Amino acid sequence: MGMKCLAYILKDFNKPLVPEKIEIPELRQNEMLVKIKAAGVCGSDVHMWKGQDPRLKLPMILGHEGVGEIVEINGDLKTVEGESLSIGDAILWNRGISCGHCYYCAVLNEPSLCTDRKVYGINISRNEFPYLNGCYAEYIILREGTDIFKISKEADPAVLVAASCSGATTAHGFDMIRPDTSDIVLVQGPGPIGLFSVAFAKASGAKEIIVIGGSETRLNMCKEFGATVILNRSKLSIEERKNIIMKLTGNRGVDFAIEAVGYPEALREGLDLIRPAGTYVSIGFGQPMGTIEFDGYTDLVHKNIKIQGVWVSATRHTHQALNLILGNLNTFEKMITHRFKLNEVNEALRVMENKEAVKAVLIP
Template sequence: MKSKAMVLKEFMKPLEMEEFEIAPLEAGEVLIKIEAAGVCGSDVHMWKGEDPRTPLPIILGHEGVGRIQEIKGKKQTVYGEDLQVGDLVIWNRGVTCGQCFACKILKDPSLCKNRKVYGINQSSAVFPYLNGCYSEYIILNSNTDIFKVEDTVDPALLVSASCSGATIAHAFDMISSVLGDTVVIQGPGPLGVYAVAFAKSMGASEIIVIGGSKERLDLCTYFGATLVLDRHETNIQERNQMIMEKTRGIGADLVVEAVGTRGVAEEGLKLLRSGGTYLSTGYAQPAGEESIDFYRDIVSKNITVHGVWVSDTKHTKMAIDIVMKNKEHFAKLISHRFSLEEANQAIASMNAREALKAVLIPNRG
C-alpha cells in the first residue's frame, strides 16, 4: 500500500509529489487517511526556511483531521474510548517525551525539549516517513493524543483547532478571567479570530481588533469584535488615543499579540492599563528584536507579559470545544480549499495573504 505526499526538498522551491510505501505499523501506532489538512501561516515560514526547526526533506502540515484505516493493537482517545477503524479523528500535533524537566517537574509539556511535531520537525526521511499532513496518509505515533470527531462535522472545519485554536486556548488558559472586560487583539488572522472567540466566551464586553485587511476585520466583527481599527487608515498614535478614549484613559485590561512581526509588541504594551496582561502568541519563528522601554511600559505599570509557546492536549480540547459551539462562525474562517496536488498554490495563496485559511482536501475531486 502506498501514499502520495507533497514534499519540501529545498526552501523556497515548489513542493514535489512523492509516493511512499506505507510501513507496517508498530504497537500503538495508527494509520490515518487524511480528509483535511490545514495550510498554516507557519507552513509558509517553513517553506521559506525561516523556522530553525525545519528539517529537509519534510512533508509539511501539522493540522489534520482524518479517518482511521488501521490500528496496531489497542489505542484509546484521551477520554479512554476505544478507537476503531473508520473513526473520524483529530489529534494533538505535538508528541512529548513525558520524561524531561518540563514534562516531569514543570508539568508543562508544551515546553518539552524533545517534543516531536507532525509536519514541523519530523523529516520524511525518518521512519515511518509519513510524518506530515500534506499527504494521503499519516502514521501517528503510539503516544499521540487523539480525539474522536462527529461524523457529521466537515473535517475542514476543525483543522485550525489543532494549531491556531490550541495556541490561543493556551494563552487564555494562562489568565483566570478577563478583568475589566476590555481586550485588544493585534492581528485579524486565524490566531486573532480565535482570540475574539475566546475573549467573547469569557465575557469580554469590549473586543478591539487591529489589522490591515478589511475582509479579516469584518470576520472579526462577525465573531464578536466591538471595534476594528484598520492600521492602513490609522497610525499608532491615533489607535492609542481611540483605545484610551474607549477605556476612559485607563487602557486595555488584556492585549493579545497575534501577528508575530517586529514593532507589534512596542505598540501593544502601550495600550495596556496598569496591572494589565500582554499575551504574545504570534512568534512561531524569529522576527527580530523589539525596542521596549521596560521602565515606562512594564515595570512602572506592573505589566504581566506572557510568552505563549505552542500548546498541549488540554488546549487542543479547548479549541475543539469552541469550534463545535460555533460551527457556523468557524466555517467562514475557511476561505480556500485545494487538492493535495495543489499544495503549492495553497502555500502561494497564504503567502500572498489572499487566503485567510487554506485547507487541502486530498481526495478532492
C-alpha cells in the first residue's frame, strides 16, 4: 500500500505517549482500514497510562472508543443491522471482539466475560499484526469479527464516540437490572458513566435521581441530564449526605443505586444508603482500586439487598447506548467539554487525569 499512519504509542507507563509513523499493511480477508474521525479519551485510559490495568501489553496504541470513515475494505462486510458496508461510510464499532465459542459466550451468553476477548486499545499490542490496533492514531484496522454500526455523516462523531465504552458499560448494568418506575435512584459520581446512568435512570421512569459528586460543574451537568437532587461531597460530610437522603426516602434509603466512580470508599458509602431489599449496581471499577470492609450480616443479609457487578459490555449494549445518545443529541453534546488534535494527546490525558474535562475527544 505504501501509506504510513501517525500513531501515538504508550511505550513506558507514566511517560508521554510517543509519535510513530507506522507502515499500513495489506488488509487480510474481512478487514477494513478506517480513518479515525473521533477518538474518546476515557478515564480508564488514564489508569492504563499509569500502568494500573493488568490487561495492557506494551507497546500500545491506546484508544478503545472510536468513530471513523471506511477508507479500504476487503470482503463483503455488513453492519449488525444487515446493511452492506462500503468505502466512505461513517461507522462506530464495538470495542471488543468475543470468540463466540467459549463457555461464557456459547453457554452463558455473556460475551463480555469471554476468556479470549480482544479489545482495541486495551489488550492488543502495537507489535501484533496488523499493528494499527488502537484509536490514538490517524487510522485503525478493524479485524474480522468486529461488530459495526453505520452512522449518519451529519452526526457529530465526538458526541457519539462514548457509546462504545462508558455508554455501553452503563447500558450493560441497566440491561441486567433496571430501576422500577417511581424508584428513587442514587448515582455516585458525575463523570461519563454517571451521566449515562442519570440518562438511563430517567428513561426508566425514576421518580427522583440523586447524584453525589465533588465537582459543582459536573453536578450541574447531571441536572441537565435529568438529576433532581445533587449533593456536593466537597461541601457536605458523609453524615450530612446520609441525613439528606434518609429525609428524602422516608428514612428507608434509596431503592436503586449505581456506583459510577471506581473508588472503594464510594462503595462503602453506597451500602449505607440503600434501603432494605434495594439494589446496588457497581459499574465504575475498570481496574483494581483497593478493598473495603463490610459486615455480612448488617450490610448484606439483614438488608436483603441485591449487589450486581458490571464488567464491560457486549454489542447489544453499544446498540442501546448509541440509541440513547441519538435520542438526546443536544444533551449529550454538553458532555464533550474538551476537543484536541491528535498531537495534543498527552494534554488530553492530563485534563482527564486532573478531572478538568468531563469528556475529552481527539479529532485527528
